[in-house]
Amino acid sequence: MTQPAIDVSIKELSDDIRSAIAELKVRPEIESTGVVTRIGDGVAWIYGLTSCGYNEMLTIEGTGDEHITAFAFNLGEDEIGAVILGDDTAIKAGATARLTGKVLEVPVGPELVGRVVNPLGQPLDGKGAIKASETDRVEKVAPGVLDRKGVHEPLMTGITAIDAMVPIGRGQRELLIGDRQTGKTAIAVDTMINQHRQNTGVINIYVAVGQKLSKVARLIERLKREGVMDQTIVVATSASDPASMQYLAPYAGATMGEYFRDRGQHALIIYDDLSKHAAAYRQMSLLLRRPPGREAFPGDVFYLHSRLLERAVKLSDEKGAGSLTALPIIETQAGDISAYIPTNVISITDGQIFMETNLFYQGIRPAISVGLSVSRVGGNAQTKAVKSVAKSLRINLAQFRELAAFSQFSTDLDPETRHRIERGQRLTELLKQPQYTPYSVWQMYAILLAATEGCFDTVPLDKIKTAEANLLRELKHDHPKDMEKVNTGDEPDDKLREKIVKIAHKIAESYRSEDKETK
Amino acid sequence: MKQSRHLLAQAVADKTLHIKDMKQLSREVAAYLLHEGLVDELDSLLRDVIAIRAEHGLVEAEAVSAHQLSDADLNDVRAILKEYYPHAKQVTVHQRLDANLVGGIKLVMPHQQLDESVRASISKFKSLTAERA
Numbered sequence A: 001m002t003q004p005a006i007d008v009s010i011k012e013l014s015d016d017i018r019s020a021i022a023e024l025k026v027r028p029e030i031e032s033t034g035v036v037t038r039i040g041d042g043v044a045w046i047y048g049l050t051s052c053g054y055n056e057m058l059t060i061e062g063t064g065d066e067h068i069t070a071f072a073f074n075l076g077e078d079e080i081g082a083v084i085l086g087d088d089t090a091i092k093a094g095a096t097a098r099l100t101g102k103v104l105e106v107p108v109g110p111e112l113v114g115r116v117v118n119p120l121g122q123p124l125d126g127k128g129a130i131k132a133s134e135t136d137r138v139e140k141v142a143p144g145v146l147d148r149k150g151v152h153e154p155l156m157t158g159i160t161a162i163d164a165m166v167p168i169g170r171g172q173r174e175l176l177i178g179d180r181q182t183g184k185t186a187i188a189v190d191t192m193i194n195q196h197r198q199n200t201g202v203i204n205i206y207v208a209v210g211q212k213l214s215k216v217a218r219l220i221e222r223l224k225r226e227g228v229m230d231q232t233i234v235v236a237t238s239a240s241d242p243a244s245m246q247y248l249a250p251y252a253g254a255t256m257g258e259y260f261r262d263r264g265q266h267a268l269i270i271y272d273d274l275s276k277h278a279a280a281y282r283q284m285s286l287l288l289r290r291p292p293g294r295e296a297f298p299g300d301v302f303y304l305h306s307r308l309l310e311r312a313v314k315l316s317d318e319k320g321a322g323s324l325t326a327l328p329i330i331e332t333q334a335g336d337i338s339a340y341i342p343t344n345v346i347s348i349t350d351g352q353i354f355m356e357t358n359l360f361y362q363g364i365r366p367a368i369s370v371g372l373s374v375s376r377v378g379g380n381a382q383t384k385a386v387k388s389v390a391k392s393l394r395i396n397l398a399q400f401r402e403l404a405a406f407s408q409f410s411t412d413l414d415p416e417t418r419h420r421i422e423r424g425q426r427l428t429e430l431l432k433q434p435q436y437t438p439y440s441v442w443q444m445y446a447i448l449l450a451a452t453e454g455c456f457d458t459v460p461l462d463k464i465k466t467a468e469a470n471l472l473r474e475l476k477h478d479h480p481k482d483m484e485k486v487n488t489g490d491e492p493d494d495k496l497r498e499k500i501v502k503i504a505h506k507i508a509e510s511y512r513s514e515d516k517e518t519k
Numbered sequence B: 001m002k003q004s005r006h007l008l009a010q011a012v013a014d015k016t017l018h019i020k021d022m023k024q025l026s027r028e029v030a031a032y033l034l035h036e037g038l039v040d041e042l043d044s045l046l047r048d049v050i051a052i053r054a055e056h057g058l059v060e061a062e063a064v065s066a067h068q069l070s071d072a073d074l075n076d077v078r079a080i081l082k083e084y085y086p087h088a089k090q091v092t093v094h095q096r097l098d099a100n101l102v103g104g105i106k107l108v109m110p111h112q113q114l115d116e117s118v119r120a121s122i123s124k125f126k127s128l129t130a131e132r133a
């Protein structure tokens, strides 16, 4: 038991308080020192920093000489909850905490490109310090309506199914959503690779939230191998990082992307994934005793993602016409898009690409559900060339999937239905695309033209992919100039169009003769 | 949600019983009162604190008089306090001069007040005569 301090007198205390009040009134900065009252689970409770602002950075004295950075997350009446960025075991109750007067900032600039960093912008790739000359706030207000412009330039993914049916434009926010292991990350990675292959100059920012360390490492290896790292920043957190770091990662990545957006350049940011981000936020909030709401998420979880995704925009010409495109990823449970976090993010984004487990297991990869995927603003950004051959694709495919399901129960189909089904099957084959092979505009154009013109209707299903490869090979070798022209994105003239159709028919013909005896 | 004054007094009293660093405590209380706009309540707050501490045997009283009290006077005051607070472990008396009292002594104790000042006698006398008239 502690002995009562004998010499304590309330009279004295009263005098002390009075002089302290007088002092505080003239020296408000004294409020910038507080005392840690409790510590644990990466969270410190600090008494006395009443003038602290939300997200303001604090430094807390560690047990050694070190100072540990934290940021204010909960602002209470007389105490604040701060999230510790670093080792919380180095802090003991009674430690002094100081306001820095700064909100959380990360380094920004071209120096980060090619690097793997944590959410504080510190290097994780062992390539030495990042010599960025600028820093910027992690939390920033999104540009206002007047500073924006409609999405109108394509952000090609190189994935035919997407660029044809759910085209994405620069500055758009398109959600990649689906159950685990349905190829969500693969789409994001291919999109990054495509920026490199097509020489778009778009800077990629890949934000890994709470994934397995080995998975992130493998992804980075792949990006390096593809030569994409040279135009990519990876902000990496893994499941073993504190919730606070996982929470911060997307905002830090957004800030790094905005640097390019605000300088008339174009950047693409991938949040992989926001389900884990919401979970990290929930964990942090529970530790900080914020009242939980639906699915135990704090009530402001909507704002968590809306303020993040609002930062992806196409800027007006006055603002330099730069853009930040966002591809957030959400993992669903058993395809349920009506759960809390999926519904929220769907309502914030400009469309979604829905990945279906069923399709994935049927070998239809990328496993994109045509019916449930939309792009609300990308139509204006689609290249004319692709647009000209993609018009009826969606409807045809959707009808086909319906008919295909129905035809399973019917043995004798009328010729019209049979024809639709056969066309659909071939379209489906053509839209299958392996990983790491994004297509150029001319490749997409040729494939889609052949399909929609019915050139491949007579090719047996298991030969469709080889026929496709032959078509592309022949076009590339024999008509490089023409293909260059298609690649500009302008709609090819009728002559060129006819030329390609003719070649496709010729190739199809060769399979027909092979096939004759078997049928 | 403002903490009620009593809870605050309880917290402050608790701290005075256990901590050594009164400067830190006064800072905290000062910061709190300022932040909450409760500076005017400081006197009442401290009265509550004194009362709570008295329950723990730490009696603190103020002896107000028109003239400087002698050591003998102070001993008398301590004796009176011991009578009022038989369980007191510690008795502290603060002196304050107030010429308005004319003579005698006023003893401000936790929970109560003993006014043996000349001014009090006069006003008592006045009120008595006023009632008669």
Ligand SMILES: Nc1ncnc2c1ncn2[C@@H]1O[C@H](COP(=O)(O)OP(=O)(O)OP(=O)(O)O)[C@@H](O)[C@H]1O
Pocket (backbone or CB within 6 Å): A178, A179, A180, A181, A182, A183, A184, A185, A186, A187, A331, A365, A366, A433, A434, A435
């Ligand atoms: N187009 C494709 N063709 C063939 N295989 C693919 C394709 N896309 C993805 N895969 C394979 O499917 C598996 C899952 O892909 P991916 O990791 O992209 O899915 P995910 O939805 O991100 O999974 P997770 O839920 O684990 O994050 C991987 O082994 C990947 O190589």
Ligand SMILES: [Mg+2]
Pocket (backbone or CB within 6 Å): A184, A185, A186, A272
């Ligand atoms: Mg993934």
